[in-house]
Amino acid sequence: MEAENCHCMQRFVPVDDLRPLEEIVNKYRGDKSAVISIFHELHETYGYLDEKIMEELARRAGYQLSQLYGLATFYTQFRLEPVGEHIIKICHGTACHVRNAQGLIDEAERTLGIRPGQTSPDRKFTLETVNCVGTCALAPVVVVDGKYHGRMTPSKMQKLLKQYTEKGGTGEDED
Amino acid sequence: MRIDSPAALERYCEEVKEKKAKYPYRVSVCGGTGCQAFNCLEVYEALVESIKENDLEEEVELKLTGCHGFCEMGPLMYFQPMGTFYAKVDPKDVNDIVVATILQEGEVEKYLYRDPVSGEKIHHREEIPFYKKQVRLLLGINHLIRPQVIDDYLALDGYKALAKVLFEMTPEEVIEAVERAGLRGRGGAGFPTARKWRICREAPSPDGIKYIICNADEGDPGAYMDRSLLEGNPHAVIEGMAIGAYAIGACEGYVYVRHEYPLALRNLLVALDQAREMNLLGKDIMGSGFDFDIKVAVGGGAFVCGEETALIASIEGKRGMPRPRPPYPAVKGLWGRPTNINNVETWENVPLIIRMGPEKFAEIGTENSKGTKIFSLVGKINNTGLVEVPMGITLREIIYDIGGGIPGNKAFKAVQTGGPSGGCIPAEHLDIQVDFESLQGIGSMMGSGGMIVMDENTCMVDIAKYFMKFLCEESCGKCVPCRVGTKRMLEILTKICDGEGTPEDLEALEVLAADIKAASLCALGGTAPNPVLTTLRYFRHEYEEHIYNKKCPAGVCPALITIKIDPEKCNGCGACAKVCPVNAISGEKKQPHVVDPELCIRCKVCMDRCRQEAIYAE
Numbered sequence: 155m156e157a158e159n160c161h162c163m164q165r166f167v168p169v170d171d172l173r174p175l176e177e178i179v180n181k182y183r184g185d186k187s188a189v190i191s192i193f194h195e196l197h198e199t200y201g202y203l204d205e206k207i208m209e210e211l212a213r214r215a216g217y218q219l220s221q222l223y224g225l226a227t228f229y230t231q232f233r234l235e236p237v238g239e240h241i242i243k244i245c246h247g248t249a250c251h252v253r254n255a256q257g258l259i260d261e262a263e264r265t266l267g268i269r270p271g272q273t274s275p276d277r278k279f280t281l282e283t284v285n286c287v288g289t290c291a292l293a294p295v296v297v298v299d300g301k302y303h304g305r306m307t308p309s310k311m312q313k314l315l316k317q318y319t320e321k322g323g324t325g326e327d328e329d
Numbered sequence: 330m331r332i333d334s335p336a337a338l339e340r341y342c343e344e345v346k347e348k349k350a351k352y353p354y355r356v357s358v359c360g361g362t363g364c365q366a367f368n369c370l371e372v373y374e375a376l377v378e379s380i381k382e383n384d385l386e387e388e389v390e391l392k393l394t395g396c397h398g399f400c401e402m403g404p405l406m407y408f409q410p411m412g413t414f415y416a417k418v419d420p421k422d423v424n425d426i427v428v429a430t431i432l433q434e435g436e437v438e439k440y441l442y443r444d445p446v447s448g449e450k451i452h453h454r455e456e457i458p459f460y461k462k463q464v465r466l467l468l469g470i471n472h473l474i475r476p477q478v479i480d481d482y483l484a485l486d487g488y489k490a491l492a493k494v495l496f497e498m499t500p501e502e503v504i505e506a507v508e509r510a511g512l513r514g515r516g517g518a519g520f521p522t523a524r525k526w527r528i529c530r531e532a533p534s535p536d537g538i539k540y541i542i543c544n545a546d547e548g549d550p551g552a553y554m555d556r557s558l559l560e561g562n563p564h565a566v567i568e569g570m571a572i573g574a575y576a577i578g579a580c581e582g583y584v585y586v587r588h589e590y591p592l593a594l595r596n597l598l599v600a601l602d603q604a605r606e607m608n609l610l611g612k613d614i615m616g617s618g619f620d621f622d623i624k625v626a627v628g629g630g631a632f633v634c635g636e637e638t639a640l641i642a643s644i645e646g647k648r649g650m651p652r653p654r655p656p657y658p659a660v661k662g663l664w665g666r667p668t669n670i671n672n673v674e675t676w677e678n679v680p681l682i683i684r685m686g687p688e689k690f691a692e693i694g695t696e697n698s699k700g701t702k703i704f705s706l707v708g709k710i711n712n713t714g715l716v717e718v719p720m721g722i723t724l725r726e727i728i729y730d731i732g733g734g735i736p737g738n739k740a741f742k743a744v745q746t747g748g749p750s751g752g753c754i755p756a757e758h759l760d761i762q763v764d765f766e767s768l769q770g771i772g773s774m775m776g777s778g779g780m781i782v783m784d785e786n787t788c789m790v791d792i793a794k795y796f797m798k799f800l801c802e803e804s805c806g807k808c809v810p811c812r813v814g815t816k817r818m819l820e821i822l823t824k825i826c827d828g829e830g831t832p833e834d835l836e837a838l839e840v841l842a843a844d845i846k847a848a849s850l851c852a853l854g855g856t857a858p859n860p861v862l863t864t865l866r867y868f869r870h871e872y873e874e875h876i877y878n879k880k881c882p883a884g885v886c887p888a889l890i891t892i893k894i895d896p897e898k899c900n901g902c903g904a905c906a907k908v909c910p911v912n913a914i915s916g917e918k919k920q921p922h923v924v925d926p927e928l929c930i931r932c933k934v935c936m937d938r939c940r941q942e943a944i945y946a947e
Contacts, residue, residue, distance in 0.1 A: 190626075190646060228629070232629065248745065249713075249781055252708045252783055252787050253709070254933075260932055286552075286589075288362060289553075291363050293707065307937035308932060309935075310937075
């Protein structure tokens with residue numbers, strides 16, 4: 155199933171193109187409290203909050219850059235670095251934790267050579283942990299590019315990641 | 330269609346009911362986020378197709394609804410009026426199910442729920458133990474409601490409670506009704522809702538403006554009832570908020586919803602538009618002269634934003650950091666105006682109280698905790714799902730009768746309630762009656778209703794470490810006791826799990842816990858030590874095993890365990906050696922294998938790979 159909030163498969167707008175930024179700024183003009191909504195829209199458009207985008211937002215909408223940076227780093231949803239081709243989210247809610255989510259995180263770290271929050275140098279993978287995706291019945295859960303993989307085990311994780319790390323793999327045939 | 334009077338609403342509701350009465354059958358498929366992850370949308374598509382193919386469009390009312398609660402068994406199908414319930418449905422068999430159940434008036438045995446204890450197939454949903462002991466006042470109508478279709482809510486007399494309040498009751502009478510019902514906040518602390526409303530109603534506002542907020546920032550990991558309510562029945566939240574706004578004298582409301590809940594957000598936005606269109610929200614609601622509208626604010630992913638003052642700061646576009654109270658939000662809240670905040674489940678109880686009458690509502694529950702409470706029963710439990718139970722039910726009933734006990738014949742160890750602010754409850758307290766006071770009495774709390782079951786393979790020191798890590802990361806950093814204290818506690822717990830704990834560490838944990846509790850600015854810090862304190866209180870021997878004997882009795886902490894292969898059980902298939910990331914396993918084909926403890930990193934990949942269950946941690 156494709157999650158509604160997954161925008162990783164769509165092509166993001168390059169950060170040099172400031173037209174979407176202008177549109178978003180105009181949409182919220184006059185509403186100083188809308189920064190978080192603006193961030194969400196910029197995030198969906200550009201994939202992350204680039205420094206240049208933040209500078210332009212500060213200039214055009216009348217914020218202090220430090221204020222924007224403070225907000226972007228406070229809320230965990232916002233990334234300041236571009237993401238990889240595939241986003242691997244491992245749920246680390248309590249239900250997933252008691253069903254060995256840590257084993258999945260360790261396995262992903264070993265296989266991909268990156269830690270949660272990082273993107274692989276070849277920009278192929280971004281590894282993230284999330285506090286709870288709310289599908290505890292499937293625990294432990296891994297969401298790859300918006301697709302849910304429930305009742306995971308470290309060895310299933312190994313298999314799943316293999317499909318992506320091997321050339322041309324899409325992970326499609328995994329249950 | 331604009332509703333301009335209670336009579337018009339009455340007429341409209343009757344019309345909708347008549348339309349629905351024409352269908353002899355109804356099939357409901359759960360479309361909650363949990364079931365969607367099980368591909369329930371494919372089941373629904375197959376159902377639509379099958380109904381068309383069998384020419385049953387005039388006969389069967391189809392519903393893709395919000396959460397039915399039994400997440401473990403998804404995708405779910407529920408046939409009415411027969412009451413037949415199918416679990417774990419495969420889309421390719423949907424047509425057979427439709428033919429057998431509706432056309433042949435029988436059932437498809439294979440998809441009936443099988444009782445794990447007796448092994449018997451159960452035909453009707455209400456006979457399934459998971460549902461039998463529940464009192465589903467809020468969740469029980471989810472299977473009748475398509476969240477994006479307002480008529481489904483109106484067919485259940487939706488918005489009639491609002492009409493009654495606006496035309497027949499004074500604001501003070503509404504507050505009194507909620508008071509008589511004994512409703513207490515479902516978000517965590519259980520503060521009496523009516524008292525909160527009254528303080529806000531009586532608080533002066535510089536310009537007469539007051540706000541109400543629905544807290545849908547359900548941050549507790551392992552709790553998802555608010556999402557399911559908002560996702561499955563958004564109009565009940567809107568109606569509850571409108572009633573509350575009238576009682577308090579507020580003209581504007583906000584729903585602060587997590588960005589991680591896209592389906593809830595989408596359903597809410599659709600519902601708000603529909604309510605406005607029908608004059609059930611906005612200016613001069615139903616011709617009563619009362620104005621009230623709701624805006625939606627989306628969170629940015631910060632656990633602390635569940636705290637009232639932090640949530641308000643976040644809506645104002647600031648970093649979500651709490652501020653000292655008093656002044657309480659009821660006196661000085663959003664943009665300095667009196668503001669009342671309740672969570673999703675509390676708001677959904679409001680129209681229910683008006684509809685069923687406060688006295689009837691107060692008949693359910695214990696002396697000081699009235700009504701029902703929804704828990705998300707998750708972790709090491711057979712029947713994972715959302716359960717709605719009357720206050721006063723015992724933990725044992727929830728875990729064993731409804732939840733079906735612990736999988737794999739493992740021993741129950743603890744149940745964790747109250748999220749990261751709560752505590753771990755051991756088996757000796759399984760017979761307490763669940764309500765706000767009883768849970769606090771044993772060191773835990775109700776919280777928003779997460780109930781995570783743990784078995785013998787769960788290490789309680791590791792659990793304490795898990796929660797402390799969570800809180801340390803989510804601490805906003807404003808006050809020192811929380812920012813530094815949680816970090817220090819995490820360091821000590823990590824040390825113990827790594828086998829480097831000393832006897833003094835336990836004392837240090839207790840001293841830190843007391844200081845953090847006493848000196849933190851908000852409830853996040855004030856309750857942060859709870860998981861450590863309850864595990865120390867009930868499972869001290871596990872800490873001591875880690876410290877004195879350098880052993881993790883549950884076999885979890887990597888530094889304190891050894892992975893071994895039982896030569897009696899090992900058939901030498903070699904699957905473990907293949908998956909071992911460090912090549913620590915060796916052995917001849919068809920001969921028992923061995924693990925080299927020097928090379929082994931205790932990742933346990935081999936353990937879940939082994940079909941013979943020959944590999945164990947010690």
